Amino acid sequence: MSASSAFHSTFVHGVTNQQRRAGRNVTGHGSHGNVYPIGAGRRPSAAPAAVQGLSAVTSVSRKQPPLRLTRRGRFVFFGVPLILLAALILSFSGFLNAPAKAADSADQLSLTPTVSVTVQPGESLWAIAGSVAPERDPRDVVADIVQLNNLDAARVMPGQQLFVPSK
Numbered sequence: 485m486s487a488s489s490a491f492h493s494t495f496v497h498g499v500t501n502q503q504r505r506a507g508r509n510v511t512g513h514g515s516h517g518n519v520y521p522i523g524a525g526r527r528p529s530a531a532p533a534a535v536q537g538l539s540a541v542t543s544v545s546r547k548q549p550p551l552r553l554t555r556r557g558r559f560v561f562f563g564v565p566l567i568l569l570a571a572l573i574l575s576f577s578g579f580l581n582a583p584a585k586a587a588d589s590a591d592q593l594s595l596t597p598t599v600s601v602t603v604q605p606g607e608s609l610w611a612i613a614g615s616v617a618p619e620r621d622p623r624d625v626v627a628d629i630v631q632l633n634n635l636d637a638a639r640v641m642p643g644q645q646l647f648v649p650s651k
Contacts, residue, residue, distance in 0.1 A: 598647040605642040616648045
């Protein structure tokens with residue numbers, strides 16, 4: 485017997501003897517090593533089959549906990565739609581409260597009687613309003629002058645021509 489076959493035979497018999505002591509079923513002895521039946525070495529599970537089936541049912545029938553929203557989640561869930569709704573309502577209210585038109589046709593327009601005035605050095609709109617319409621409030625007359633002449637501010641320059649309402 486060669487040294488390698490003697491080693492192999494000793495090794496195989498040593499392994500099979502250890503497995504027999506451990507209580508495993510060993511069927512084959514030969515030069516091809518140990519041959520085990522299918523399922524050998526498997527230990528039966530500790531839980532009976534009825535308990536395993538019950539645990540499978542309970543894992544399926546468990547209810548998930550209710551959804552919990554964080555502060556940011558509540559803002560996204562409630563706040564963003566409310567902001568969009570408010571923007572939509574405000575845009576429609578702008579259409580409904582549009583400013584009135586001056587007139588539908590040229591027949592309904594009336595002319596404002598005006599006087600042309602040349603601004604003198606040292607004169608202001610307040611002084612012009614007081615001299616042209618002393619019976620009216622000067623603030624209203626100054627506002628009318630600014631509107632009629634498309635002025636940016638209530639400043640005037642000497643020599644400037646202004647239209648001033650006469651009534």
